[in-house]
Amino acid sequence: MDHVAAFARHMEIEKGASPRTVEAYVRDLSQFVATCRELGHLPDDPADEHWRALFTDRTAVRDHLALLHRRGRARATVARHIASIRGFARYLHLCGLLPAVPDGLARGTSAGRERRLPRDLTEEMIEQLLELPDTSTPRGRRDLAMLETLYGLGLRLAEIVALDLGNLDFPAERVRVLGKGDKERILPLQGITARRLREHLAGGLAPEEMLDLLDGNPPRALARRPVFEGRPRRRISPRTVQQRVAHYAGRLAGLKGVSPHALRHSFATHMLDGGAGIRVVQELLGHEHLATTQVYTHLTRARLREAFRKAHPRAE
Secondary structure: OOHHHHHHHHHHHHOOOOHHHHHHHHHHHHHHHHHHHHOOOOOOOOOHHHHHHHHHHOHHHHHHHHHHHHOOOOHHHHHHHHHHHHHHHHHHHHOOOOOOOOHHHHOOOOOOOOOOOOOOOOHHHHHHHOOOOOOOOHHHHHHHHHHHHHHHHOOOHHHHHOOEHHHEEOOOOEEEEEOHHHOEEEEEOOHHHHHHHHHHHHOOOOHHHHHHHHOOOOOHHHHOOEOOEEEOOEEOOHHHHHHHHHHHHHHOOOOOOOOHHHHHHHHHHHHHHOOOOHHHHHHHHOOOOHHHHHHHHHHHHHHHHHHHHHHOOOOO
16 A cells, blocks of 8 residues: 555544544645655655655755745645654654654654634624524524524534534533544533524424424434535535635625634634633633634734723823
C-alpha cells in the first residue's frame, strides 16, 4: 500500500482523526509528493530508501515550503502543510522507515501562523437574523430551527448536519453532540432553541412519532432519522446549511461572508460577554485545548477597549 494512503488509515483508525482532517492531510501530502517529484527529490515509484532520503536531506521540505511562499499561500496554509509533513514523518519513524524525525519537524516548527479573530455578529444582528425566516412554511421553520441551534448551542457545521432525532432528549432538556475525533459532549436543550426544534419537527413527524420523541423514547428507526433534512428522509448537506445562512445574512443589511461558523463564534463571544467562565465556554464548544477558546477573550477585550475609547474623556 502507498505510504500516504497507509498514513491516512493510521490517522483515521489509530488517531481517531475526523474525515475532514484526514482529507486535509492527504491533500497537503499529495502536493508535497508532487513537488518532490517535479524537483527530482522523489521518483515516480519510490522505494523505502527514497522516503528516508527525502527527510534525511530536508532539502525537499524546504523547497516545498519555499514554493508555497512563492505562490502566495497564507501562513495558516503553510503551517498546516508543515503539520501534515511532520505527522507523516512521525508515522514513517513509527513504522521503522525513518531512523528519526528531523529536528526541525520534531520541534514543531511553525510558519508564524497568523491568529485571526473570528468574525461574530452583535446580539442585535442575531435578533434581526432570527426574525427573517418565514415560519408559515416548512422550510422557514426548518431554517429558523437550524439558525437557532447553530447559535443557541454553538455547533460546528458538521455537528448540526450529523444531528439525529435520537440525539435530542427533550424530557431531560439535553442534546448529545458528536464532535471532532468522535468526542461526545452533552449540551443543554432549553428555552427558545428547544421550542424552535419542536415546532420544526412537529411539521414533519406523525403525531405518534412526535409523542415518542417528546417522551424521550423514540424507536430505533425514528432515532436514526436526521433532525434537519434537505429533501424528505435525506440528511441536509453542509453546502445547503451554508447557503441558507448566507441567504439570510445577505438579507440582513447585505452582510457577506457570514458562515455557520460565524454563529458559533457569536455564541462563544456572547457567552463570555454575559459573564460565563472560559472553562464553561470551552466545554460547551468542545475545544480540547483552552488556548483554542482563549481567542474569544481577545474579542471581548477589543470590545472593552472600544467602549472605553468612545466613552472616556481621557481615552483619546
